[in-house]
Amino acid sequence: MAIELRSSVKYGTVLSFTVLLLAYWFRSPQSVLDERLGAVLSSLLRAERKVGMNNIARPRVAIGFGGCVDIIVDGVTLMNKIGLQPTNQPLHHDYIENVEQLAESFAYFFAPGAASERLVVNDTLFSHLVEASRELPGNRWSIGGNAPVMAGRMASEGCDVLLGGSFSPDFNDYLSEHITVAGNTVEEPDIHLILEYPSGATWGPYTSRRANRYIVHSDDHNPYLDSMEDFEKKLQGFKPDLLVVGGLQMMDNFPFNQGEREALLSRLAQLLSSASPQTNVHFEMASFVDEALMSDLLELVLPHADSLGMNEQELPNLLSLLRGSTVTVLSDPNPRVATVLDQMRELYRVINLRHSLRQAGRGRPLTRLHVHTLAFQAMIVTQGSQWKNTMSATAKASLTANRHVCGSSNIDPSKARLILDESFSVSRTEGSQRIPLQESRPVSCWTEDEYEICVAPVLVCTEVYQTAGGGDNISAAGLVLQI
Secondary structure (H helix, E strand, O other), X not given: OHHHHHHHHHHHXXXXXXXXXXXXXXXXXXXXXXXXXXXXXXXXXXXXXXXXXXXXXXXXXXXEOOOEEEEEEEHHHHHHHOOOOOOOOOOOOOOEOOHHHHHHHHHHHHOOOOOEEEEEOOHHHHHHHHHHHHHOOOOEEEXXXXXXXXXXXXXXXXXXXXXXXXXXXXXXXXXXXXXXXXXXXXXXXXXXXXXXXXXXXXXXXXXXXXOEEEEEEOOOOHHHOOOHHHHHHHHHHHOOOEEEEOOHHHHOOOOOOOOHXXXXXXXXXXXXXXXXXXXXXXXXXXXXXXXXXXXXXXXXXHHHOOEEEEEOOXXXXXXXXXXXXXXXXXOOOOOOHHHHHHHHHHHHHHHHHHHHHOOOOOOOOOOEEEEEOOOEEEEXXXXXXXXXXXXXXXXXXXXXXXXXXXXXXXXXXXXXXXXXXXXXXXXXXXXXXXXXXXXXXOOEEEEEOOEEEEEEEOEEEOOOOOOOOHHHHHHHHHHHOOO
8 A cells, every 4th residue: 555655656746747847848939938028127127226326426417408399199190190192202301391302201211110300491391290290189298309308317317417408488397306407498499290100000002110200390499509608607516427418410401501500519519628537428329411510520529428329320320421431321220239239349449549540638538339229238338437337237228228118117028029139149250259148147248358348138118108219218327327
């Protein structure tokens, strides 16, 4: 009897183990994906929490310039509302003069799912678009502009912020108590129309490859950086740990008088050059197509920044100009890690070579480069520089991408997916090392030459709330842990 009992226990244990093993083998692919996403999320959250903010002394950040009110609508719905039929000829336009150019330009960026921002020089057309947007059900209004969006994120993350911009009185009511405004008061703020669209959206024969936005504006104040004088005065007493410049794309193809734009950028260069060596300077790139403006930025702004932030479209655009070629209006919206890293290395090398060739004492070397893409975040940081916590900052940037696009501070794995490959190559060079994506340590960091590189996967939001402002939120969040 005892022998029979022992035998039944033995075979029962074997049977239970076999059942468990079979259950593991035959798990649904979805359950495996859910477990993987959950593990990556937990690891990214641990990496983000590894560095805490100093609650005694809030970091001080000065951010310029400009601001606006965003009206956010569904892009295809707006096109249908105004009766604009899909064009059979997608074309790039530096600026928009009529509805035909609007249709061609929207189609050009909509199909690949590439972010874009264009000036509408036809006031009647822009007013028509604004009125139509106001009438659309589900339209949303929010504070917009690179500087206010970055200021809002940094204030929420524990910083005290000096914001350079000209706003209407009611605009200030929506800003955090930790944001101090430096600039003029305007009666009517500039309006930007944010034409959002999800992945798989259709407009006639076109289907978007990824969620993104097409932005149009007709600014009167922001191109002139008219808050710069007040900002500079308050900057001296503010003594920031970090100085951020963005919003300069408002100058793109704007009809300035002869020499007006160059004078504004020269004045900005003087402001940046007067920053204390202890104050880090970050320049946030944007969608530029005006080659003359880009050349001015290369000569007057970039030399004074030791940190740059940009997306997968802006990186090859800037690099192309530095190589002596023309601007790259449209690039791969879903580039491989190896491609981006090679471009980042070249950009880092070329900018620092230009720095070394300038007269001694002019400008700063580039010590930080952050590129944000849909699938991943990548940073290059010079070893021994003032920038710190690169691994945690890359993780935070990745998490912020999901939080902003999904419109929630809590990340839901059921509303996310990983599109980064199981492993990635560190370079397109033949024989380059491949790095596997490890769920327990998803942020991969390594050193090359005099800098460290970190790459983190993004939990891509599948139920998009808003893409506009994504880059600004991501860049700001990454910077917070590095100052």
